[in-house]
Each structure stands twice: as C-alpha cells, then as structure tokens.
Amino acid sequence: MAILQYREALRQAMTEEMVRDDRVFLMGEEVAEYNGAYKVSEGMLEQFGSKRVIDTPISESGFCGLGVGAAMNGLRPIIEFMTFNFSFVAFDQLVNNAAKIRYMSGGQFTIPIVFRGANGAAGQLGATHNTSTESLYSTFPGLKVISPSNPDDAKGLLKSAIRDDNPVIFLESEVMFGLKGEVSDEEDYLIPIGKARIGRSGTDVTIVAHGKSYWIALRVAERLESEGYSAEVIDPRTIRPLDMDTIVESIKKTNRCVIIDESNPFASISSEITYRIQERAFDYLDAPIVRITSKDVPAPYAKNLIEYYMPQEGEAYEACKRVMYAQ
Amino acid sequence: MAKQTRKTSSRKTPAKKTTKRPNGKASNSNASNDVHEVPSSLSVSVSFDTYPSGAYSHTDLGLSEDQVLAMYRNMLLQRRFEERAAQMYGKQKIAGFLHLYIGQEAISTGTASALEIGKDSVITAYRDHGHGLALGMTAREGMAEMFGKVGGCSRGKGGSMHFFSKEKGLFGGHGIVGAHVPVGVGIAFAHKYKESGGVAVAFYGDGAVGQGSIHEALNLASLYELPVIMVVENNQYAMGTPIHRAFAETEFASHSVAYNMKGAVVDGMDVFSVYKAMQDHVALARENKPSLLEIRTYRYRGHSMSDPQKYRTKEELEAKKDEDPLVRLKIYILDNDITSGEALDGIDDDVKQEVLAAVEFAENSPAPELSEIYDNVYEETDYPFIS
Numbered sequence: 001m002a003i004l005q006y007r008e009a010l011r012q013a014m015t016e017e018m019v020r021d022d023r024v025f026l027m028g029e030e031v032a033e034y035n036g037a038y039k040v041s042e043g044m045l046e047q048f049g050s051k052r053v054i055d056t057p058i059s060e061s062g063f064c065g066l067g068v069g070a071a072m073n074g075l076r077p078i079i080e081f082m083t084f085n086f087s088f089v090a091f092d093q094l095v096n097n098a099a100k101i102r103y104m105s106g107g108q109f110t111i112p113i114v115f116r117g118a119n120g121a122a123g124q125l126g127a128t129h130n131t132s133t134e135s136l137y138s139t140f141p142g143l144k145v146i147s148p149s150n151p152d153d154a155k156g157l158l159k160s161a162i163r164d165d166n167p168v169i170f171l172e173s174e175v176m177f178g179l180k181g182e183v184s185d186e187e188d189y190l191i192p193i194g195k196a197r198i199g200r201s202g203t204d205v206t207i208v209a210h211g212k213s214y215w216i217a218l219r220v221a222e223r224l225e226s227e228g229y230s231a232e233v234i235d236p237r238t239i240r241p242l243d244m245d246t247i248v249e250s251i252k253k254t255n256r257c258v259i260i261d262e263s264n265p266f267a268s269i270s271s272e273i274t275y276r277i278q279e280r281a282f283d284y285l286d287a288p289i290v291r292i293t294s295k296d297v298p299a300p301y302a303k304n305l306i307e308y309y310m311p312q313e314g315e316a317y318e319a320c321k322r323v324m325y326a327q
Numbered sequence: 328m329a330k331q332t333r334k335t336s337s338r339k340t341p342a343k344k345t346t347k348r349p350n351g352k353a354s355n356s357n358a359s360n361d362v363h364e365v366p367s368s369l370s371v372s373v374s375f376d377t378y379p380s381g382a383y384s385h386t387d388l389g390l391s392e393d394q395v396l397a398m399y400r401n402m403l404l405q406r407r408f409e410e411r412a413a414q415m416y417g418k419q420k421i422a423g424f425l426h427l428y429i430g431q432e433a434i435s436t437g438t439a440s441a442l443e444i445g446k447d448s449v450i451t452a453y454r455d456h457g458h459g460l461a462l463g464m465t466a467r468e469g470m471a472e473m474f475g476k477v478g479g480c481s482r483g484k485g486g487s488m489h490f491f492s493k494e495k496g497l498f499g500g501h502g503i504v505g506a507h508v509p510v511g512v513g514i515a516f517a518h519k520y521k522e523s524g525g526v527a528v529a530f531y532g533d534g535a536v537g538q539g540s541i542h543e544a545l546n547l548a549s550l551y552e553l554p555v556i557m558v559v560e561n562n563q564y565a566m567g568t569p570i571h572r573a574f575a576e577t578e579f580a581s582h583s584v585a586y587n588m589k590g591a592v593v594d595g596m597d598v599f600s601v602y603k604a605m606q607d608h609v610a611l612a613r614e615n616k617p618s619l620l621e622i623r624t625y626r627y628r629g630h631s632m633s634d635p636q637k638y639r640t641k642e643e644l645e646a647k648k649d650e651d652p653l654v655r656l657k658i659y660i661l662d663n664d665i666t667s668g669e670a671l672d673g674i675d676d677d678v679k680q681e682v683l684a685a686v687e688f689a690e691n692s693p694a695p696e697l698s699e700i701y702d703n704v705y706e707e708t709d710y711p712f713i714s
Contacts, residue, residue, distance in 0.1 A: 025520070051520070057550065062509045062543025069513020069527075072498055073448065075520060092506050092540075105491035105499065106482030107703035141704050165706035194712070241712050 001182040007040045009151035009183050010116075010172065013158035014041070014078060016188070018048055021076065024162060025052040027063055028080030028117075037082045038118065038177050060090035064115065068097045071113040071167075078162060081117030084133045084171065098167035099142030112165045116158070119147070119171035120211060120262050121299055124306055130299035132263040134210075135272070137169045138240040144193060145239040147171040149214035151181040153237055156191030164193060173212050196243035198250070202232035205320050206250040208273060209260035210236050213311055217260050220316045231320060239269060247273065248280045255286040256323040260311050265293040287323040292316045373584050378604040380597035380655070385663070388603055392665045398440060398598055399656050400674050402432040405457045406653055407682045408466050409628075412456070412473060412487075415686065416632050421473040425487050428457035430627040433652035434560055435461035437601025438528060441609050446523070448496045450511040451530040453488035454626075455500035458530065462495040466685035471692045477699075478692030484703065496525075505531060505538030508557070512544045515555035519615060526554040526612040528605075534565025536579055545586040545619065554612040556605070557619045560595065566630040567638040580621035588617050595624030596650040625650070 004012070018024045025048075030037045032045040032055040045053040056063040060081070067077040081087050087094060098111050121130040138145045144166050148154040154172070161168040183189075199214060200221050209217035214235045221231035232250050236242055251257050257277060261270035270291035277289060292311045300306055321327045385395045409427045416425050428435070431454075438449070439461035451458045459469055464480055472479025473487050481491050481500075490500040498514055501507035511529025518525040535541055536559060548555050559579045563570055570577045583590025589611065593604040601622060608618045625647045629636045636644075660666060701710050 054551075057543075057546060059543040059547065061540045062512070062547045065506065065509020065540060065544065066513035066516055066547055069450070069498070069510035069515075070517040070520070071513070072510070073514045073517035073521075075517045092503060093509065096503050096506060097501075097510055101499065102705075103703050104481060104485040104489040105493075105703075106479070106484045108481070108491050108493040109498070110706060144705075 002185060003180055004151045004155075004183045005177065006151045006154050006172070006179045006181070007038060007177040009155035010040050010158055011042065011044065012183070013155045013162070015044065015047065017159055017162040018044075018052060022052075023074065024076045024078065025054065026078045026080065027054040027056055027067060029056055029058055029082050031055060031080050036080075038174065040177065041080070060086050061093055064090035064093035065097060067113050067115075068093060068101070068111055071111045072101065072109045076112045076162060078114045078116060081115065083122075083129060083174065084117055084119040085129050085131050087115065087117075087133065094137065094143070094167075094169070095140050099140045102166075103142060110165050111167045114158070114161045114168045114170050116161075116170035117172060118174040118177070120173055121294065121306070121310060122174035124301050124303060125299070126301045127298035130306075132294065133169075134171055134239050135263050135268045138269065138272075143167055143169055143240065145169045145171065146193065146237065147211040147239055148237060149176075149211055149235050151179065152183045153191060153197065153235075155183050156189050157193065157237060159188075160190045160193050163190070168193075171211065176212055191237070194238045194241040194243055196234050196236045196238075196246040198246065199233040199235050200231065202230035202254065204230045204254055205256040205258060205324055206232045206234060206247070206254045207258050207260065207316070207320065208234045208236065208247055210239065210269070211262060213260040213262050216311060216313050216316055219313055220320060223317055224320055229320070229324060229326065242273070242276070244276050244280065247277065251277060251281045252284050255284055257285070257289045258316060258319045258323060259289065259291040260316050261291060261293050262311055263293060265291070265296050268293060287325065290319040290323055292319055371584060373581070375580050375583075376591040376607075378591065378593040378600040380594035380600055380650075383597075383599040383603050385599065385665075388599060388606075390602075394440070395660060395665055396674070398436050399653075399660060399671070400678060401436045401439075401461055402598065402653050402656065403674065403678045404466065404681065405432045405435065405460050407678050408460060408469065408685070409456055411682045411686060412470070413628070413632065415470075415473070420689075421487065422475070423486050423488075424453070425473070425632045426454040426630065427626070427628040428454050430647070430651070431560060431562060431595065431624045432457050433598035433601050433656075434558075434595045434622050434624060437598045438558075438605050439463075440602050441605035442496075442528070443525070444495055446496070446525045447609075448498055448514045448518070448525060448527040449530070450498040450507050450514060450527065451500065452504065452507065452532055452535065453500065453502050454532070455488065455490045459490040459492060459495075459497055459500070462492065462497050464490065464492045464495055464497065466681055467688040470682075470685040470689040474689040474692070475694060476689055476692035477695050478688060482699070482703075483695045505535035505540045507531075508535065508541050508544040509547070511557075512548045512553060512555055515548065515553040515612075515617070516551065518554050524613065526556065526609055528556045528558060530558045530560055532565065533559060533561040533563065533570050533579065534568070534573070535559075536582075537565075537573060542582070545582060545588070548617040549586045549588045552615045553617050554615050555617045556608045556612055557617065559619070559621050560624055561621055562624045562626045564626070564630070564638065567634070569638065578621070580619060583619040586619070588619055590619045590621070593620055593622040595622040596652045596655060598652060598656055627651075
C-alpha cells in the first residue's frame with residue numbers, strides 16, 4: 001500500500017488509463033501548461049504531450065460539447081471542470097447531449113466520457129462557488145454519478161469510470177485534494193461502479209454518508225463507540241447507480257438510520273435514500289430516519305455562517321442518539 | 328467564384344494601423360509580443376468568397392449527367408418525403424413536432440455530394456430529414472421513425488427531430504437550438520486525433536446564431552485547427568423572427584472574421600453553388616483548415632406544423648418560390664438536354680412509389696415493446712439496475 005494524496009490517486013488513475021488506451025485524453029481549463037488548477041494533472045502534459053493533455057479557453061459549454069462529439073466519434077475524453085460550479089454553464093451539454101444521445105439514437109452512439117472535478121462546498125467562497133451538484137446530476141437517467149471519499153476509492157473508481165461506456169459525473173472535492181490515504185498497489189486497480197463500502201461495521205445505528213461527509217460519519221461513530229454505541233458507517237461511493245442492497249441489509253441489522261448529505265436538503269440524495277429505505281425496509285425501522293444536510297440557503301461567505309451552513313458533526317451525533325432513543 | 332468585400336469596423340484617429348485579414352488563416356496578431364500596444368487607429372477589412380446561383384455548370388464542376396440526375400432524384404425524394412410526412416401528420420400518424428426542410432434541399436444534397444459518406448460526418452439541428460435522406464438514409468427508416476416504430480432510424484426513440492445513422496455518418500438530428508454545434512466540433516476533433524482523414528460538417532440555423540454555444544464552437548474549431556465546416560443555413564427566419572429583428576449583424580459569414588477562419592457566402596437555392604462551395608471547403612478541412620459557410624436559403628413551409636406564418640407576406644413567399652431549387656435544377660436539366668421531360672416524370676413516379684412504400688413500411692413496422700423503454704439508457708442491458 002502506498003500513501004498518496006487524493007489528487008495523486010486521481011493523477012495515477014488518469015495516467016495509467018492514458019498509458020493503457022490512447023483514445024483517452026484530458027481536456028479542461030489550466031490542465032496542461034499550468035499543471036492543473038489544483039495540481040491534479042501535474043506533469044501529465046510533459047508525459048503525454050499537447051495532443052492528449054489539452055488546455056481550453058473558459059468555454060465550458062464549448063469544450064463539454066466537444067467532449068461529447070469526440071466520444072460519439074470513438075474517443076474517451078476526460079473533461080475536467082475546475083469546479084462543478086462551472087458545470088452549470090455547460091448543463092445543457094451534460095443533461096441533454098451526454099445523457100440522452102445514446103437513448104435518442106436507439107443505442108447507435110455511445111458516449112464514453114468522464115466529467116470530473118471538485119464538487120460541493122470548500123469554505124468561504126460565497127454561494128456561486130459552493131454548490132453540491134450530486135442530486136442534480138443523479139436525477140438524469142443516462143448519467144452515472146460517483147463521489148469518492150478517499151484516495152483509494154478515487155483511484156479505483158476513476159479508472160473504472162474512464163473504462164465505462166457511459167457518461168460519468170465524477171465528483172471530487174477541493175478540500176480533499178490534499179487528503180492522504182493508503183492506495184492499493186494492485187496493478188490495474190478497479191473498483192466496480194455501484195458498490196457501496198462499509199467503512200465501519202456496527203449494530204446500533206446505520207450512518208450513510210458520501211464524499212467528505214463520510215469523514216464526519218466516522219468521527220461520530222468513534223465518539224459513539226466511546227459511549228458504548230456501535231455505529232455502522234456506509235459510504236455509497238456511487239450515487240447513481242445507488243447500492244441500496246448494502247444500505248437495506250445494514251438497516252435490517254441496526255433498525256435505525258441517519259444520513260449525512262452535504263447537498264441542500266430539498267429533493268436531495270438524502271431524500272431519495274430515505275424514500276428507498278421506507279420502500280424496502282419500513283418494517284425494520286424502529287425510529288424515523290433523520291438526515292443532516294447543508295442549510296436550505298445559498299452558501300454564505302462569513303466564516304461563522306458557512307461553518308453553520310455545513311452539516312455539523314454535533315448535529316449528526318445528536319441525530320444518532322435520537323434515533324437510538326439514547327438521549 | 329465571386330468576391331464580396333466588407334469592411335467590418337473602422338475607428339479613425341490620426342495615425343492608422345490596418346490589420347488585413349484576407350481569406351484564410353491570417354497571422355494571429357495575439358501571438359505578437361506587443362499585444363498590449365494600442366495603435367492610434369485600427370480597422371479590419373475582409374473579403375469573402377461567394378458562390379452565387381447560376382454561376383456553375385455541371386461540366387465546370389466535373390459532374391456527369393448521371394450525377395446530376397442523382398442529385399435531382401435525391402432532392403425530389405426529400406421534397407416528396409416531407410410532403411407525405413405533412414399529410415401523415417394531418418392524419419395523426421406522426422406526432423410531436425414536425426419541421427419541414429422544403430425549399431432547402433439543395434443544401435443537404437449539395438453537401439452530401441461533396442462528402443465521402445461513411446468516412447465524413449454530419450450533425451444538424453431538428454430540421455433533419457433532408458440531411459438524413461441526402462446521406463443515404465432510407466425513406467423507410469425515416470418515415471418509420473416519425474411513426475414511432477422499431478423500424479425507425481432511431482428505433483422509434485427519437486422522432487422527427489432526432490434522426491441518427493451511425494452507418495451514414497449522421498450524428499443527429501438535435502432538438503436544442505445550437506447545442507449540437509460544439510458536438511460537431513468534437514466529432515471533427517476525433518477525426519483529427521484519430522487521423523481518420525474524415526471531416527465534420529456542423530449545420531445550424533440562423534436562429535442558433537444567437538446562442539453562445541455557436542460562438543464557443545467557432546472559437547474552438549479555429550483554435551484547435553479542426554477539420555470542420557461550420558454551416559449556417561440562413562433561411563431568414565428563426566421560427567417567426569426575421570434575422571434583422573434578432574441580430575445586430577445579419578451577415579453571418581462575417582463571424583468567421585472574429586474567429587480567424589475562412590468564411591464564404593453561398594446561394595443555397597442552387598445545388599451546384601452549394602456543391603462547389605462544399606468541395607472547396609471540404610478540401611480545406613482535410614488540411615485541418617476550418618471554415619464558416621453562410622448558405623442563404625428559404626423555407627417554404629412554416630417553422631413547424633402549427634405555424635400560422637403571420638410574420639411574412641404571401642407575396643414574399645410566392646416570389647421566393649420562383650427560386651425553388653428543384654425547379655431550377657429541373658429547368659437546367661431540360662435546357663442542357665441532360666434528359667427528357669418524360670424521363671424526369673419517370674423519376675417523379677419512382678420517387679413517389681418509394682415514399683408510398685416508406686409509409687407502408689412505417690405502418691407495418693411494429694411499435695416498440697414496452698420493455699424496450701429501458702433499452703439504451705446505459706451500456707448495461709440490465710437497466711433499471713438501480714434497486
């Protein structure tokens with residue numbers, strides 16, 4: 001096991017896939033000569049040259065559409081968004097073209113493309129630069145949506161995403177790019193898309209959390225353990241397709257569930273998971289499901305407000321106690 | 328070809344600096360080191376190639392008589408196919424939106440005649456029947472698509488606006504105005520990347536000129552020197568809005584100046600003018616020199632089937648019908664003794680039968696099974712796999 005930063009794991013994944021398959025190329029703002037706005041693609045221009053690591057002007061609609069066309073015509077593009085906040089400028093390309101052309105063409109054209117970049121809140125950036133987009137993109141059939149919480153998953157899932165013949169939305173995080181963790185040394189390390197990971201086994205309450213919320217869930221579980229409660233933490237890793245089997249099996253054991261979801265609450269990932277749990281495990285629940293999300297407002301700038309805006313570890317802890325009737 | 332010279336801007340101050348951009352790629356002024364330097368005066372003077380109607384004979388273009396007749400038959404097939412589609416729409420055999428290409432057929436046929444079908448690629452907007460038929464898609468699969476049948480070119484999943492044929496290089500039929508144009512640039516990007524030798528033609532309407540995606544696409548095409556011909560089919564109206572009410576600059580070929588690529592203006596009512604323009608610009612594209620063609624044309628029918636057409640006069644429409652590209656070509660064929668009137672009537676009968684057979688095929692083709700609703704959403708065949 002090597003210890004890698006999240007950004008290094010992403011770079012390894014892209015590099016290995018570009019070595020393996022010369023149809024794969026990387027395109028985006030500042031990915032080449034600047035070495036990546038967050039240094040994810042550092043050194044890749046030098047290794048692969050300007051044919052395959054390509055800087056773009058600030059034209060998200062243009063270069064995302066270009067990626068879709070290149071994918072339709074036999075290539076396997078990786079399109080980097082500096083952050084997914086900027087994907088809204090290209091929303092039409094993602095949801096109308098990437099997601100729907102396979103279907104509308106009766107399956108004649110495949111769109112093997114990865115749109116990747118930072119997602120979610122990253123501190124005092126103001127409302128436009130702090131959006132969690134997973135519920136938005138997950139609503140569209142035709143897209144897959146992945147949100148890895150650690151370097152190992154980042155590598156294994158990005159490699160799978162690049163090999164997938166569907167358009168994949170791959171959600172990273174500015175605040176996790178420097179996160180270090182063990183990454184498998186396995187040659188050609190692939191993690192299947194659509195399989196959740198049980199981060200910690202437990203018997204008293206199930207906490208479901210993806211992306212950086214996963215780390216809140218782990219801290220809450222540790223705190224509960226010190227008080228004699230056993231929490232099971234599930235990281236879905238893939239939002240669409242969503243591994244409900246793993247979540248439902250856990251709830252059959254714990255009979256309680258708390259969801260931590262960084263999205264704004266209305267029509268969010270937590271809403272969907274809650275619906276699916278009551279559909280499949282209603283009789284197993286001993287308490288209403290509780291979710292901890294960002295506040296239902298645009299992200300504020302002020303330090304105290306943005307901290308209050310985000311899902312709080314304390315809130316999640318209290319929620320777990322509440323569903324266990326342990327208060 | 329003729330020349331049209333156009334001065335796009337001029338700001339006069341005592342001393343002058345003139346940037347001349349002749350046809351084709353000019354030197355990139357941004358590459359110079361004195362980019363921050365503001366001259367005391369700056370003007371842009373530019374000229375375009377033009378391809379007027381009546382300027383070319385088939386012998387000038389190296390077209391055989393058989394090729395001319397094939398062009399005529401193809402344009403006629405588009406015309407009769409759409410007339411029948413309109414009738415089927417009235418009978419409620421075809422639903423949704425139906426946008427007819429009638430009047431613009433010289434553009435699709437002229438273009439397809441200049442391409443290597445199977446190697447080159449075409450993408451267009453929702454007025455797409457003509458492009459499909461010109462590339463060799465059959466009337467049967469086109470009609471069946473509009474009937475919503477599995478025998479359709481998109482297995483009944485796309486409808487009138489979403490014709491696709493991977494085999495013929497038709498990358499769609501797209502419904503959102505302007506959204507497919509960056510996709511066309513990406514198709515060209517892949518041709519260059521793969522060194523396939525193929526080129527892409529990205530068609531859009533005058534209405535799409537108002538979309539930012541067009542301008543991003545033009546910039547990327549030129550910046551990356553891609554094998555693409557960007558074609559604005561200027562039929563004068565975006566739904567009910569004439570171009571002068573929508574655009575500060577109505578000479579769309581002039582956008583080529585802003586994006587440092589070659590531009591030309593073409594009369595889209597003469598299939599020979601379109602063919603010649605396409606030949607020239609396809610040849611450039613094969614050398615990774617992108618270009619922008621403004622093809623001026625006219626649609627004789629409404630924007631869609633529900634359009635009362637109050638935005639134009641009957642007189643205007645009648646006058647434009649004198650320029651009908653099919654009539655023009657028919658007269659040309661007869662005047663040049665390429666074939667007889669009887670033989671042309673024979674072609675007409677033949678096309679009519681082909682279209683009737685297409686309707687019959689569409690009627691008899693089965694509707695998709697309900698289970699097919701889940702097919703082709705993803706690569707996986709077990710969808711819906713979300714539990």
